[in-house]
Amino acid sequence: xxxxxxxxxxxxxxxxxxxxxxxxxxxxxxxxxxxxxxxxxxxxxxxxxxxxxxxxxxxxxxxxxxxxxxxxxxxxxxxxxxxxxxxxxxxxxxxxxxxxxxxxxxxxxxxx
Amino acid sequence: xxxxxxxxxxxxxxxxxxxxxxxxxxxxxxxxxxxxxxxxxxxxxxxxxxxxxxxxxxxxxxxxxxxxxxxxxxxxxxxxxxxxxxxxxxxxxxxxxxxxxxxxxxxxxxxxxxx
Numbered sequence: 197x198x199x200x201x202x203x204x205x206x207x208x209x210x211x212x213x214x215x216x217x218x219x220x221x222x223x224x225x226x227x228x229x230x231x232x233x234x235x236x237x238x239x240x241x242x243x244x245x246x247x248x249x250x251x252x253x254x255x256x257x258x259x260x261x262x263x264x265x266x267x268x269x270x271x272x273x274x275x276x277x278x279x280x281x282x283x284x285x286x287x288x289x290x291x292x293x294x295x296x297x298x299x300x301x302x303x304x305x306x307x308x
Numbered sequence: 309x310x311x312x313x314x315x316x317x318x319x320x321x322x323x324x325x326x327x328x329x330x331x332x333x334x335x336x337x338x339x340x341x342x343x344x345x346x347x348x349x350x351x352x353x354x355x356x357x358x359x360x361x362x363x364x365x366x367x368x369x370x371x372x373x374x375x376x377x378x379x380x381x382x383x384x385x386x387x388x389x390x391x392x393x394x395x396x397x398x399x400x401x402x403x404x405x406x407x408x409x410x411x412x413x414x415x416x417x418x419x420x421x422x423x
Contacts, residue, residue, distance in 0.1 A: 200350075230411045239312075239399050239414030240351065283350050294339065294403075295364065296412070298350030 198223045202284055202299035209274055209306050217269040217302045219284030227289040229267050230296060231260050234281045243269075243282075274306045312415035314400050320421045321390055328386045329418045333402030340383050341412060342375055343399040344368070351399055357383060358405065390422045 199222040209215055221229065228247050232240035244253045246262040253260050257278065259270045269282055281303045285296040313332040321327050333340045338359050343351035354373070355365045359380040369375075372390075377383040387394055397419050401412035 228411075232411070232414075237416070237419075239401070239416050242411040242413065245411055285350070294356055295341070295353040295366075296351075297353070300348065300350050 198286055198288055198297040200284055200286055200297055200299035202282075202302050204302060205300070206303040207305070209271075209304070211275055211306055211308050212273045214270070214272045214274070216271070217282055217304070219267040219269070219299055220265060221267070221284070221286045223286045223288050223297075225289035227287045229262055230285045230287065231258075231267070231269055232283040232285065234283055234301070240283055271304070274304075276306045276308060279304055279306045312400055312402055312413050314398075314415040314418050316418055317416065318419045318421075320423060323392060323422055324389055326386065326388045327390060327420065328384050329398055329400075329420075331383045331385070331400030331415060333382070333400070334413055335381075336404065337402035337413070338380065338405050339403045340377055341401045341403075342383070342385050343401065343414075345397045345399055345417070346395075354385075387420075390420075392422045395420055395422045 201220045203218045228245050230245050231243040234240045244260040249264045251262050257272050261268045281301040283301045285298040287296050315330045341356040342354040345351040353366050354369050355375050357377040360377050372388045375385045397417040399417045401414040403412045
């Protein structure tokens with residue numbers, strides 16, 4: 197069974213203080229690893245898809261990287277508007293495996 | 309197109325009552341998914357449709373739950389004889405069959421509270 201573990205559970209940063217969120221995964225064959233952002237009371241918002249080890253993607257202050265066992269979401273010089281829960285999910289290759297298996301998320305708070 | 313729409317946004321019901329939620333996906337998306345999310349947890353897969361066919365159901369989806377997508381457009385999720393453990397956010401998402409790499413587009417969810 198696919199497993200996704202995210203750490204830390206919660207992270208408090210000061211504005212401008214860079215850090216990284218971790219997503220460790222176990223899947224029999226990885227089709228894709230997804231990062232989402234979720235604000236309170238809203239559905240997850242898509243950020244990135246990574247497909248193979250060594251791949252990197254960037255969007256504004258966020259950069260996602262992927263190895264064979266984990267992914268990192270690097271946040272450079274965060275701003276208060278980056279405060280949200282960041283979810284990682286994996287999609288297994290093959291069959292009717294269209295579903296995503298999510299981790300429990302990292303709650304990020306960025307203060308002034 | 310304004311994205312994935314879910315209705316209602318909030319629902320409070322008494323234990324034992326039936327409830328039905330509606331999801332309108334992005335019009336050109338032929339895949340539709342239902343997920344459930346409880347506080348502090350990530351979304352958990354319930355079921356998915358490709359067009360009008362329900363192709364996969366999670367074992368989380370007990371026989372009190374039923375989902376339909378009658379014409380391959382909107383979908384409904386019904387919970388019969390609700391229990392307090394059904395209290396959660398029910399999320400709908402849609403995507404294109406071809407892998408665009410953009411993942412799913414989620415709606416804002418329906419928050420169910422069973423009292």
